Amino acid sequence: MKTGIYPGCSLTGSARDYNESVFAIAEAFGLEFTQIPDWNCCGATAAHNLNKELSLALPARILAIAEKNGLDEIIVPCAACYSRLVVTQHELIKNPELKNRICEVIEMDYHGTSVILNVIEWIDKYIVPKLEEKIVKPFNYKVACYYGCLLVRPNKILNYDRVEDPQTLDVVMSKLGATPIDYPYKTECCGAGLSISRTDIVSKLSGKIIEDAEHRGADAIVVACPMCHSNLDMRRPDINKYWDTEFKIPVIFVTQAIGLAVGLSPQKVGLKRHFVEVKIS
């Protein structure tokens, strides 16, 4: 089994902390993966909003390179990239005519053989079985597990977890020693790609997600998407200004929580790069 990773653009820049924690826990658990050679951006929201064909071609190039390099499975830590890759694979397999056209555009063959894993599927498969023996510092905190949109939707295509009140992230956090709270905002939208063009809407939506987690006494919000993270963490000053609040609850990646539980330093898992101070360690 040859495993590849598609980091996506955020993880090389504004979500460097997420990237560091993914690589740090992979090392701690002795897991290996190859970065997809010469990968490109998946096109994100911009491509599918403006140009349907481009929005399929960009992920198709990534998938075709992975296939050419014999990667049986691809880990995609960014929930937005994950959704784009899975949706593209689904559309191209479903429609051979479209697939031929896209192959012509990317100048590569594509068959759709690689399995695409989101970060929690990767954790479930490779980390959870060894978790018990590795934990040195149980993560004894109350957590609000925030899945956001694209980890679970479009559910008929992703076919991952239940669409209302998903559980996979809660289960992983429980295994780390955390207590997940009942959290109705689990799959509400943070405002996603409107972060720069409509910061007001992002502040409103993200503020509701944070308010409910604080109100229910969570010590942290746990996420698995760099876009959710930047909206809830980096946009916190905008959120507090919009709502006239002083929300201080930290937002951490599930991979950072795992890192801390197996004894890695806050620095090693990128916690020092957050905007909202993370006092748990």
Place this chain on the structure above:
Amino acid sequence: MSHSEHHTERNSLAYSIEKNVEVYTQKCYQCGKCSAGCPVAEDMDFPPSIIMRLLQTEDPANDDKILRSHSIWLCVTCEMCLSRCPMEIDIPSMMDYLRQRSRSEKKVNKKAKNIIAFHKAFLNSIKYTGRLFELGLILDYKRQSLNLMQDIVLAPKMISRGKLHFIPFIIKGKNQMARIFKKTSN
């Protein structure tokens, strides 16, 4: 009424939606779950269920209203509407189609100017390098939207946290990327 029993007018927007994205607007029976779950409905001029109803009328004036609406650009493709729709109507795919039609017919709502400026700046950034260059995206967005002061306090904080690069990474397949953009330009 099932879509096989109803024939939409050939010149209607509903018909184009059927042909292009296989979404059958007349399946909607106005339960309103999409609008209830839509995170941006309160900011929209027409929430998703009303867009469905307007499409069902197959009235050219209503089609025009939709293509000129702010709603189609505010939709963040969170996919909540589709996941809750009892008829499984793929509103997000329909929205992608409506956005592209709105642009090609030059009917883009003025209030959506910044949203589109951001999307364009994003695609410009990856067109020549293959990967998103976040600093370049922000600067290009500022140039297009003329919101020069926006997020000015954010940049130094991102830099001190090592989250903003000054030099773009250029992939080896950049010429191939350029050809992908060229072949898909519509």
